[in-house]
Amino acid sequence: MTKNRNLKRRIRARASKTGESYSSARRHVLPPTGPVSIFEGERPADYLLRAAASAAGQAYKALAIEQLAVQPGDTVLDLGCGTGGELEPLLRSLGPGGSLIGVDTDENALRAARERFADPRLRLLTGDAHALHFGDDAVDRVYVDRTAQHLAAPATALDGLRRILRPGGRVVLAEPDWQTLLVDSPEPELAEAYRRFVIDRLIRNPRIGSELPRLVQDAGLRLDTVIPVTATYTDPVEGDRIFGFARVTRRSVAAGYLDQAQADRWLQHLAGRTFFASLTIFITVARRPSVPLC
Numbered sequence: 543m544t545k546n547r548n549l550k551r552r553i554r555a556r557a558s559k560t561g562e563s564y565s566s567a568r569r570h571v572l573p574p575t576g577p578v579s580i581f582e583g584e585r586p587a588d589y590l591l592r593a594a595a596s597a598a599g600q601a602y603k604a605l606a607i608e609q610l611a612v613q614p615g616d617t618v619l620d621l622g623c624g625t626g627g628e629l630e631p632l633l634r635s636l637g638p639g640g641s642l643i644g645v646d647t648d649e650n651a652l653r654a655a656r657e658r659f660a661d662p663r664l665r666l667l668t669g670d671a672h673a674l675h676f677g678d679d680a681v682d683r684v685y686v687d688r689t690a691q692h693l694a695a696p697a698t699a700l701d702g703l704r705r706i707l708r709p710g711g712r713v714v715l716a717e718p719d720w721q722t723l724l725v726d727s728p729e730p731e732l733a734e735a736y737r738r739f740v741i742d743r744l745i746r747n748p749r750i751g752s753e754l755p756r757l758v759q760d761a762g763l764r765l766d767t768v769i770p771v772t773a774t775y776t777d778p779v780e781g782d783r784i785f786g787f788a789r790v791t792r793r794s795v796a797a798g799y800l801d802q803a804q805a806d807r808w809l810q811h812l813a814g815r816t817f818f819a820s821l822t823i824f825i826t827v828a829r830r831p832s833v834p835l836c
């Protein structure tokens with residue numbers, strides 16, 4: 543009885559917050575039922591940390607941090623550090639005299655990160671990638687991990703990064719290109735519609751992974767290398783932890799990319815025995831030239 547009342551309260555709270563109808567809010571609050579109940583109804587609070595801890599997350603982060611080539615005594619900026627998914631390996635890469643600064647706009651994420659780390663070499667600051675409060679030439683290394691995909695103006699942020707990087711300093715950006723999202727379905731048009739929704743409506747800069755080699759050069763940085771890392775998933779539960787199939791499908795129905803019957807068939811297949819999905823993250827490595835590029 544109390545459980546039901548709590549549920550109704552959560553549905554009403556969501557409906558008043560989002561302005562949607564009671565039944566639409568109900569679909570968001572209630573977890574999916576039937577064969578697709580293996581998928582999560584709502585994004586859990588520890589979503590970022592789980593993604594970072596996954597085998598795929600650890601693999602590309604390790605490679606990207608290796609490319610950062612941190613030197614003893616370096617000052618490293620983790621721009622868009624979130625709840626701190628890469629702070630541990632970044633701290634490991636740092637010598638005893640170095641320092642790491644995590645910056646994010648999200649106060650709640652920073653609070654969660656502060657609770658996890660108490661290292662005198664680490665500072666966690668509120669800040670916006672488009673207007674960083676650092677002096678010129680202030681940092682030796684900048685690490686950006688799946689943050690550029692969300693920025694309103696990535697070119698502005700890159701200009702700022704060039705300014706705060708010391709000459710010769712290095713920036714590593716690990717960003718997906720959502721055009722590479724492959725999800726197997728016996729009805730490929732459903733996979734195509736789902737990917738279209740993700741590209742058109744879900745991610746602000748869905749092509750950033752393949753745009754960055756151009757954008758870093760436009761910002762006056764020298765491009766060193768681009769390393770693609772393709773994560774593959776054959777377990778639907780593991781894939782769902784990254785892609786959030788139930789909630790993204792629900793939104794793609796609301797936006798008219800799939801109808802409800804198609805969405806049901808799509809999820810039904812994904813929840814089956816033969817799941818396959820993949821996504822490529824591009825690690826772009828660039829540095830601020832010692833003399834300005836003309």
Ligand SMILES: C[S@@+](CC[C@H](N)C(=O)[O-])C[C@H]1O[C@@H](n2cnc3c(N)ncnc32)[C@H](O)[C@@H]1O
Nearest residue numbers: 590622623624627646647648670671687688689
């Ligand atoms: C997908 S999360 C990645 C977090 C972390 N790098 C990781 O891999 O676990 C993107 C992060 O970028 C942050 N972000 C978005 N826009 C930002 C901005 N303008 N300035 C700084 N951080 C921003 C978000 O708050 C979020 O924590």
